[in-house]
Amino acid sequence: MGGFFPIFDKIRFFEGRAAMTQKSFSSMHGIALPKTRESYPLNIGGVDTLVAHCSDPRFQEAFQLFILEELELKPGSYDPIVIPGASQLLTFADSFPKFASGFTRSMEFLVKAHHLKRTVIIMHEDCLWYSEFVPKFVTRHMNPRDRQISDLLKTKKLIEEKFPRQMQIEMFYASIQPPDRVTFSEIKEGK
Numbered sequence: 001m002g003g004f005f006p007i008f009d010k011i012r013f014f015e016g017r018a019a020m021t022q023k024s025f026s027s028m029h030g031i032a033l034p035k036t037r038e039s040y041p042l043n044i045g046g047v048d049t050l051v052a053h054c055s056d057p058r059f060q061e062a063f064q065l066f067i068l069e070e071l072e073l074k075p076g077s078y079d080p081i082v083i084p085g086a087s088q089l090l091t092f093a094d095s096f097p098k099f100a101s102g103f104t105r106s107m108e109f110l111v112k113a114h115h116l117k118r119t120v121i122i123m124h125e126d127c128l129w130y131s132e133f134v135p136k137f138v139t140r141h142m143n144p145r146d147r148q149i150s151d152l153l154k155t156k157k158l159i160e161e162k163f164p165r166q167m168q169i170e171m172f173y174a175s176i177q178p179p180d181r182v183t184f185s186e187i188k189e190g191k
């Protein structure tokens with residue numbers, strides 16, 4: 001095989017070098033990795049769902065509880081993509097394709113590697129990504145909530161185009177209910 005595909009020989013060579021370097025580096029320097037006091041579960045049950053939501057720390061507990069209690073997805077039973085603005089980058093696909101590719105490539109990889117069949121996207125009220133990062137010319141014609149809902153619907157269309165056969169898509173909007181609670185509304189087309 002190597003003769004016909006010299007690139008594989010090259011990859012093996014570099015992998016071999018890397019393994020050797022690791023071994024010799026740790027033994028040369030007497031490095032032993034300290035273990036933590038406890039051990040933790042390794043989830044090997046497989047997944048078929050991707051959940052994308054914003055990284056805003058104020059919402060993480062609400063997101064985790066909602067995902068567990070209402071979507072009935074335990075930690076380790078889905079692929080999380082947690083980035084500022086959730087899937088907002090996807091909506092830049094037309095005007096800023098490089099921005100969009102950051103999200104698209106991760107999603108393509110996970111869909112292919114884990115044969116995903118379901119995508120859940122959660123956006124939230126008072127998202128700093130929208131107020132601080134998304135260019136004003138994109139957001140000025142709509143109030144922030146309408147902009148986010150419009151982006152969710154656009155995202156659904158883009159994902160359906162990219163993965164035409166297999167993907168079920170669910171979208172939610174998390175609202176702050178004063179003073180310190182979060183509620184979730186499902187976003188559907190035509191509503």
Ligand SMILES: [Zn+2]
Nearest residue numbers: 054056127128
């Ligand atoms: Zn946010």
